[in-house]
Amino acid sequence: MSDVPSHISLAGKTALVTGGASGIGLAVAAYFRQLGASVLVADLADTAPAGFESAYERGDVCSESDVIRMVERAAHEGRLDIAVCCAGIADQLVPTVEQDIETWQRVLDVSLRGTYLVCREAGQRMLPRASGALVTIASVTALGGFPRRNAYGASKAGVAHMTKSLACEWGGSGVRVNCIAPGYIATPMVEQVLERGRLDGRRITERTPMRRLGQPAEIASAAAFLASDWASFVTGAVLPVDGGWSAFGGSGDVATS
Ligand SMILES: NC(=O)c1ccc[n+]([C@@H]2O[C@H](COP(=O)([O-])OP(=O)(O)OC[C@H]3O[C@@H](n4cnc5c(N)ncnc54)[C@H](O)[C@@H]3O)[C@@H](O)[C@H]2O)c1
Numbered sequence: 001m002s003d004v005p006s007h008i009s010l011a012g013k014t015a016l017v018t019g020g021a022s023g024i025g026l027a028v029a030a031y032f033r034q035l036g037a038s039v040l041v042a043d044l045a046d047t048a049p050a051g052f053e054s055a056y057e058r059g060d061v062c063s064e065s066d067v068i069r070m071v072e073r074a075a076h077e078g079r080l081d082i083a084v085c086c087a088g089i090a091d092q093l094v095p096t097v098e099q100d101i102e103t104w105q106r107v108l109d110v111s112l113r114g115t116y117l118v119c120r121e122a123g124q125r126m127l128p129r130a131s132g133a134l135v136t137i138a139s140v141t142a143l144g145g146f147p148r149r150n151a152y153g154a155s156k157a158g159v160a161h162m163t164k165s166l167a168c169e170w171g172g173s174g175v176r177v178n179c180i181a182p183g184y185i186a187t188p189m190v191e192q193v194l195e196r197g198r199l200d201g202r203r204i205t206e207r208t209p210m211r212r213l214g215q216p217a218e219i220a221s222a223a224a225f226l227a228s229d230w231a232s233f234v235t236g237a238v239l240p241v242d243g244g245w246s247a248f249g250g251s252g253d254v255a256t257s
Contacts (some may be wrong), residue, residue: 008228011036014227015082015227016074018061018118020046020052024087024137024186027216028223035224037082040074044087061087061114071121082227083122084135085115085159086196090189093153093198104151111155112162119166123175132175134226136163138181138238139220156181160238167236176235178226183242209244 015032019025020041026049033039033051041052048056057073061067072079089110092099115136124130141149142156163179169175184190184204190213193199204209222241227230240246 001068002105003231008224008230009036009186010082010224010228011039011059013081013227014076014079016042016076016118016122017084017086018042018070018114019085019087019247021047021049021056022190024068024182024216024219025084026161026186027220028084031220032082032227033083033223034229038076040070042070042074042087058060059072061085064117067114067117067121069127071118075125078125079129080122080132081123081125082133082135083118083229083247084137084223086137087114088137088189090193093148093193094099095148095181096150099150100202108155108158109164111152111239112158115159116162119162119177121169125167126175127170127173132242133231134163134166134225135226136160136179138163138179140181140183140242142181142238143246145241153231161225163238164236171235175213176226177229178231178236179235179238179240180219180222180226181240181242181246182219183208183214183240183245185219186214207245207248208242209248212243214241214243 010032015037017025017029020029021043028042029039040055042057042059044060057070059070086218091107092103119134136159138156139161141153142160160179163177169178194201219241
């Protein structure tokens with residue numbers, strides 16, 4: 001076991017974090033920097049998050065040319081060690097018969113097309129060096145059916161499955177690809193849908209064995225593990241970070257005592 005590092009470190013690594021202006025992506029970017037990585041944040045937002053003003057690339061992960069630019073800028077002397085794909089948008093959360101196809105398609109594009117483009121472009125940098133770690137972000141909606149989440153659930157199931165396909169294709173080339181499936185995490189995305197009354201916060205905590213929402217930092221620490229040498233033999237994994245949500249088989253406990 002002497003090859004296992006004594007602590008998680010990303011010192012000297014170059015990392016791209018998409019969707020890094022808010023929520024989970026911002027927590028990942030900040031934590032990776034704390035662990036020693038040189039981080040480029042990429043996001044659609046007009047303004048860079050505090051502390052990342054000189055390490056920010058504005059762009060849309062759905063755009064091939066934008067993603068090529070993000071990856072190019074994140075790489076130092078052509079080398080990119082890590083990419084974490086956090087860009088995502090919420091679903092319409094209205095009954096299926098009221099949903100519009102444009103929003104449906106946009107959710108698919110940001111999540112699935114965006115993750116594909118980032119992985120493909122990052123892979124182009126990593127494969128020749130036989131080294132790299134990609135972390136994709138799915139959701140518990142990738143693991144089971146959720147009413148009204150047609151596009152979101154399908155896109156996240158696609159992300160989880162694509163992660164496995166990439167891991168199998170690149171496993172022999174030293175590039176690891178893993179996925180995190182978060183449960184409900186307290187980010188602006190979730191806070192907005194809670195405020196709009198589209199989700200019931202009380203029912204979320206009741207349905208979650210750990211009886212609370214997760215914090216963005218709790219996804220960042222899982223991402224750091226997967227991106228680091230601590231996970232040197234982990235690839236193709238879909239890791240739920242969900243307070244037990246996906247372990248719980250029922251919608252409520254019906255036992256009387
Ligand atoms: N918060 C949760 O409970 C939860 C649960 C499961 C999965 N997720 C996933 O985690 C990821 C981060 O979500 P969050 O909760 O931090 O949301 P968030 O809204 O706080 O952050 C998402 C970020 O992605 C950016 N973004 C959106 N579309 C983009 C695009 N086309 N190109 C580049 N950037 C874009 C946004 O500007 C924003 O900064 C998403 O993929 C989301 O689906 C979140």
